[in-house]
Amino acid sequence: MQQPTSLPRRRLLAGSASALAAAGLASFQSQAMAQAAAPAAKPLPGYAGFKNADAVIVHSSTTIETKRSAFGSSVVTPTNQLYVRNNLPTPSESIVADRDAWAVQIDGVKKPAKLTVGELKKLGLETVTMVLQCSGNGRAFFPTKPSGTQWTVGAAGCVVWSGVPVREVVKALGGVADGMVYMTGTGGEVLPAGLDPKSVLVERSVPLSAMEDALLAWEMNGEPVPLAHGGPLRLIVPGYTGVNNIKYIKQLAFTVKESEAHIMSHGYRISPPGSKGDPSQPSVQEMSVKSWINSPIPEDGNQASGLVQIQGVAFGGMNAVKGVEVSIDGGKTWKQARLIGPDMGKYAWRQFVLQAQLPKGTYTLASRATDVKGNVQPETRGENQSGYNNTSWADHAVTVTVA
Amino acid sequence: MQQPTSLPRRRLLAGSASALAAAGLASFQSQAMAQAAAPAAKPLPGYAGFKNADAVIVHSSTTIETKRSAFGSSVVTPTNQLYVRNNLPTPSESIVADRDAWAVQIDGVKKPAKLTVGELKKLGLETVTMVLQCSGNGRAFFPTKPSGTQWTVGAAGCVVWSGVPVREVVKALGGVADGMVYMTGTGGEVLPAGLDPKSVLVERSVPLSAMEDALLAWEMNGEPVPLAHGGPLRLIVPGYTGVNNIKYIKQLAFTVKESEAHIMSHGYRISPPGSKGDPSQPSVQEMSVKSWINSPIPEDGNQASGLVQIQGVAFGGMNAVKGVEVSIDGGKTWKQARLIGPDMGKYAWRQFVLQAQLPKGTYTLASRATDVKGNVQPETRGENQSGYNNTSWADHAVTVTVA
Numbered sequence: 001m002q003q004p005t006s007l008p009r010r011r012l013l014a015g016s017a018s019a020l021a022a023a024g025l026a027s028f029q030s031q032a033m034a035q036a037a038a039p040a041a042k043p044l045p046g047y048a049g050f051k052n053a054d055a056v057i058v059h060s061s062t063t064i065e066t067k068r069s070a071f072g073s074s075v076v077t078p079t080n081q082l083y084v085r086n087n088l089p090t091p092s093e094s095i096v097a098d099r100d101a102w103a104v105q106i107d108g109v110k111k112p113a114k115l116t117v118g119e120l121k122k123l124g125l126e127t128v129t130m131v132l133q134c135s136g137n138g139r140a141f142f143p144t145k146p147s148g149t150q151w152t153v154g155a156a157g158c159v160v161w162s163g164v165p166v167r168e169v170v171k172a173l174g175g176v177a178d179g180m181v182y183m184t185g186t187g188g189e190v191l192p193a194g195l196d197p198k199s200v201l202v203e204r205s206v207p208l209s210a211m212e213d214a215l216l217a218w219e220m221n222g223e224p225v226p227l228a229h230g231g232p233l234r235l236i237v238p239g240y241t242g243v244n245n246i247k248y249i250k251q252l253a254f255t256v257k258e259s260e261a262h263i264m265s266h267g268y269r270i271s272p273p274g275s276k277g278d279p280s281q282p283s284v285q286e287m288s289v290k291s292w293i294n295s296p297i298p299e300d301g302n303q304a305s306g307l308v309q310i311q312g313v314a315f316g317g318m319n320a321v322k323g324v325e326v327s328i329d330g331g332k333t334w335k336q337a338r339l340i341g342p343d344m345g346k347y348a349w350r351q352f353v354l355q356a357q358l359p360k361g362t363y364t365l366a367s368r369a370t371d372v373k374g375n376v377q378p379e380t381r382g383e384n385q386s387g388y389n390n391t392s393w394a395d396h397a398v399t400v401t402v403a
Numbered sequence: 404m405q406q407p408t409s410l411p412r413r414r415l416l417a418g419s420a421s422a423l424a425a426a427g428l429a430s431f432q433s434q435a436m437a438q439a440a441a442p443a444a445k446p447l448p449g450y451a452g453f454k455n456a457d458a459v460i461v462h463s464s465t466t467i468e469t470k471r472s473a474f475g476s477s478v479v480t481p482t483n484q485l486y487v488r489n490n491l492p493t494p495s496e497s498i499v500a501d502r503d504a505w506a507v508q509i510d511g512v513k514k515p516a517k518l519t520v521g522e523l524k525k526l527g528l529e530t531v532t533m534v535l536q537c538s539g540n541g542r543a544f545f546p547t548k549p550s551g552t553q554w555t556v557g558a559a560g561c562v563v564w565s566g567v568p569v570r571e572v573v574k575a576l577g578g579v580a581d582g583m584v585y586m587t588g589t590g591g592e593v594l595p596a597g598l599d600p601k602s603v604l605v606e607r608s609v610p611l612s613a614m615e616d617a618l619l620a621w622e623m624n625g626e627p628v629p630l631a632h633g634g635p636l637r638l639i640v641p642g643y644t645g646v647n648n649i650k651y652i653k654q655l656a657f658t659v660k661e662s663e664a665h666i667m668s669h670g671y672r673i674s675p676p677g678s679k680g681d682p683s684q685p686s687v688q689e690m691s692v693k694s695w696i697n698s699p700i701p702e703d704g705n706q707a708s709g710l711v712q713i714q715g716v717a718f719g720g721m722n723a724v725k726g727v728e729v730s731i732d733g734g735k736t737w738k739q740a741r742l743i744g745p746d747m748g749k750y751a752w753r754q755f756v757l758q759a760q761l762p763k764g765t766y767t768l769a770s771r772a773t774d775v776k777g778n779v780q781p782e783t784r785g786e787n788q789s790g791y792n793n794t795s796w797a798d799h800a801v802t803v804t805v806a
Contacts, residue, residue: 052626074530074563074625076479081625125712125756127477127744160477160745222477222484223455309528341530342563342747353528 110174513577
C-alpha cells in the first residue's frame with residue numbers, strides 16, 4: 001500500500017494544507033483530504049516541525065500519531081515523538097512570545113479573577129505524570145471504520161506535566177461557588193469566522209471531583225508546554241481522555257451545567273452504532289484499563305528464534321495498574337509479565353516485559369492489564385458509532401513471525 | 404560580562420574548533436581555549452546540534468552545561484537540555500548508522516563473548532532513572548579555581564535509561580570468573596594518533612558490587628542513546644559520577660586489578676590541594692547527598708514581593724532522598740520543604756518546593772538534603788585539587804532580591 005512519493009507531490013500536499021489553514025478550516029477539511037488521499041508520507045506541519053519525522057505518522061495537519069515501533073521502553077514519551085490531535089487550527093506563535101503574560105479567567109469561584117501564568121506560578125507547584133490519550137485511539141481497529149483519524153495505538157503517550165494544582169487556585173479565590181457541579185475549560189483557539197461559536201468552540205466539562213488532581217500546566221516533559229501541545233497554559237485532568245485537557249486555556253469555570261458547545265453536547269459521546277451523538281449519551285471522559293505490546297511487532301520484520309523480550313505499556317486510566325498478563329497464542333493461555341522501570345504514579349503507564357523462548361513459527365501476541373480495583377482489560381471493544389475508548393486486548397494483539 | 408558576539412566572530416570560533424577536532428585534540432585544546440577566551444556565547448558543536456541553545460552554556464566543543472534556569476520542575480531532564488562532557492572527541496556518526504551491529508566484548512566471565520546490541524536486546528530489559536552528574540559539577544564554586552570546566556550546577560541531569568542488566572549478561576555467560584574484584588569498561592573512542600593509548604584511553608573500573616544495578620543501555624529518555632551521550636551503547640552505573648558511565652562501550656571486563664589507563668590511575672582522584680593525582684588517593688566514584696535551588700535565582704531578575712515557590716532538586720547518589728530543608732536566611736534557620744512529583748527510584752532526583760512569603764529585601768536561599776541513611780548534605784565542600792564532588796550547600800546557595 002505504501003508508495004514512495006516524489007518530492008513535488010509532497011510539496012503540493014503541503015501547499016494545499018497551507019491554503020486550507022489560511023481559510024481557517026484546516027482541521028476538518030485536511031482530515032477529510034487525508035482519508036481520501038493515498039496513504040503517502042505527509043510532511044510535518046510547521047507548528048510541529050520539531051517532531052521526529054521518523055517516529056511519527058502524519059495523518060493530517062492537525063493529527064500526528066506516534067509509530068508503535070517508536071515507543072521505546074523508557075516510560076516517558078519524548079516530546080518530539082508525542083502525538084498531536086488538535087480540534088482547531090493551532091493558534092499563532094505569538095501567544096507563546098510572552099508566556100507569563102497569558103491570562104486565564106477563573107469563574108464560578110467566590111472571588112472570580114483573571115490570572116496570568118506569571119501569577120499562577122506564585123500560587124503553587126505540582127508535577128504529575130499521566131497518560132495523555134486521544135478518545136479515538138484504537139479507532140482503526142473497529143471493523144466498522146468509523147469516520148475520524150484512523151489511530152492504531154499511537155494517539156497516546158506518557159507525559160510529565162508541571163503547574164499549579166487547580167485546587168490551590170480555587171483556594172486562593174475563596175473556594176468554589178455554591179452549587180457548582182462541573183469544571184468547564186475553554187480553549188483559546190481563534191474561531192473560524194462566520195460560524196456559530198458554539199459549533200466550533202473547544203469547551204469541555206468534567207465532574208467537579210476531577211478538580212482534585214487537575215493542574216493548570218505551563219511545563220511539559222521539562223520544557224515550557226509547546227504550542228503544539230497547548231502552551232502557554234493547558235488544563236490537565238489526569239485520567240481523562242485528551243480532549244478534556246483543554247489547550248491554550250483562556251477560561252476555567254465552575255458551572256452548574258455542562259458546556260453547551262457542540263464538542264461537549266454532541267461530540268465525544270458514546271453513541272450506539274448507526275446513531276448520532278446527543279447529550280443523553282455518556283460523554284467520553286475517564287479512561288479505563290488498557291495495554292498493548294510495542295515489541296516485537298510486525299514492523300520489526302521477522303524475529304530470530306530463541307529468547308525474546310515481549311514488552312509494552314499498560315495503564316489504568318483512573319487507577320494504577322496492578323499487573324499485566326501476556327499471551328503468545330492469541331489469548332488461549334496467559335503468563336504474568338514483569339512490571340519494569342519507575343512507577344510514576346497511578347495516572348502514568350507502566351512498562352511490562354515477558355521473556356519467552358520462541359521457536360520458528362507464527363505467534364499472536366496479546367497483553368491484558370488489570371488495575372488495582374480489579375478491572376480487567378476486556379477481550380472485545382465496546383461498539384460505538386465514533387470509535388471511542390477501544391481497550392480490546394484482541395484488537396491490540398499483533399502477529400509476528402519467527403523465522 | 405556577557406557581550407553580544409557578531410556572527411562572523413562566532414563562525415571563526417567554530418572554524419577553529421573544527422580545525423582542532425581535525426587534529427584529534429579538540430577536547431583538551433579547545434577547553435584551554437575556552438578558558439582563555441572571553442565568555443562569549445559559543446556555537447553548539449555539530450554532534451550536539453540538537454541541543455536547545457537557549458537552555459545550555461557551551462563551554463567548549465566537548466563541554467556543554469545546562470543553565471540553572473532551564474532545569475524546570477518535571478523531574479526528567481529533556482535530552483536537548485542535558486549536559487555533555489566528553490573526554491575525547493566524539494566518534495563519527497557512522498557508529499550509529501547500524502546500532503544493533505555495535506559489538507561489546509565481555510571478558511572476565513566464565514564464557515567470554517563478543518555480543519552485538521541486537522543480541523543484548525534479546526537477553527533482558529530494565530529501565531533505570533538516575534542522576535547523571537559530572538565529577539566536577541560545582542567546580543566553579545571552589546575559590547581555588549581548579550583547572551577544568553567551570554561547571555556550576557548544570558553538569559547534571561536526571562535521565563531514564565533502558566537496556567539489559569549487566570547481571571543478566573553475566574548470567575548468560577556463565578557468571579563472573581573467579582577472583583574478580585572490579586568491573587572495567589572501555590570506551591570505543593578513536594584515540595589520537597602518536598600518543599600512548601594508556602594516556603588517553605577512557606577506561607574506568609568500579610567495584611564488582613556496582614554490577615548489581617548496572618545496565619548496558621541502548622535507550623535514553625525514550626530514544627536511542629544519542630551519539631553525544633554515548634550511543635549506540637553506554638555502560639550505566641547508577642549512583643556513580645558521569646565518567647564511570649562509559650560511552651560507546653567496546654569492552655566490559657571483570658578484572659582483578661583496576662585499569663591502568665591514566666584516567667583511572669591518576670585522573671579523577673581526590674588529591675589534596677597542591678598535589679597531583681595518584682593511585683593511592685580515593686577515586687571519584689559514588690556520588691553523595693546533594694541539592695540545589697533552581698527557582699528563584701538571580702538570573703530570573705528581581706522577584707515581586709509576596710508568595711514565592713522556592714524549588715529545586717535533591718538526590719542521594721547511592722541512597723534515596725529522605726527530605727530537604729530550605730533556608731531563606733543563608734542557613735541560619737531551616738524549614739522542611741515538600742517533595743513533589745513522581746519518585747522515580749533511589750538513583751533519581753526528587754523535586755522539592757517550599758512556599759514562602761517574601762517581603763521586599765534580599766534573601767540568601769539555600770537547600771540541604773538528607774538521604775535515607777541519615778547522611779546530611781554538608782555546609783562546606785571537601786577541598787581537593789581538581790574540584791570534584793562539591794556538595795556544599797553554602798556553595799550552592801543563591802542570593803535574590805525581592806523588590
